[in-house]
Amino acid sequence: MQLPFAGADSRDSRFECNICLDHVNEPVVTRCGHLFCWPCLYRWLNTNHTECPVCKAGVSCDNVIPLYGRGQDPVDPRTKTVDRSAENIPERPTAERPRAERPRGVFGEGFGFGGGGGGGANEFAQGGMTITAGFGFFPSLFALQFQRFTSAPAGAQAPADSEDAAQQAMLSRILLALGTFVVACLLLF
């Protein structure tokens, strides 16, 4: 007899909620990596608990991460679950969107994501090149170079840019010292 039960088979139990033991619904994952349905975890946290039911790590409603799988129906969860309103379960927390790592040394990539930023970045003309305000925040390497050559006002410079500038200044100082040394050598010997 084949029992249609997943728990005994570890391959099938991967995406089950640790509280209701059913397939996870509106999945959220804690910082300690434990998976729950949002309504299940909310109810646990809302009954005077501040720790993960599985490993006792600290958990709060604000530090769980929602999981968005591919092809999940985009229905508003508030309209989807009936007992949500009955139990006063708030909407699942939304995910954080950390800034993407700035591409270093890849010259061409600047084109796609360049510009953007706060107020200033869009204003300086880039020699006929149109810059679209993309989702990236900081100007690309390319834009940075451009900006320096045209000595445009540094509109929205991220801290990373001044760091770059400092590095470049350091580099030119080293080159200058090296050049002086070579000249001195030539003169002396």
Add this chain to the structure above:
Amino acid sequence: MSAVAKRLQSELMSLMMAGDDDASAFPSEDNLFEWSATIRGSKGTVYEDLCYELSMSFNDEYPYKAPKIMFRTPCFHPNVDEHGNICLDILKEKWSAAYSVLSILQSLRSLLSDPNPDSPLNQVAANLWQDQTQYKKELLTRNAAAVVSSR
């Protein structure tokens, strides 16, 4: 089916699949919320091969609240009183919604051989625990009548 019934059903399935001889549980015929369970003492302990029957009552708040668990067979143990009430932190303030029937039964098995001396419900058993030879003697005398011995 309610969420609680669904979870209990899924736990029952996994218990049946596990087929553990040392810890088993089954709901009563007419009520999915009332279970009876059997645990067997671990090898190498004074409770070795002794079997105990327990009752487990679940309510609508399971698994957010622990089920009510009692020994049905008299159990001579520092943390079990004469009515079968159990003093075990995970069934009270340390309960977690991720615990299950199986994890409770496993905890109870380890409680048997590893009593908590800080909160004795049976002072006689607690005092006697130091001397394991005497304890075993007393345990067997007390259990002789009631305990369903395993083969």
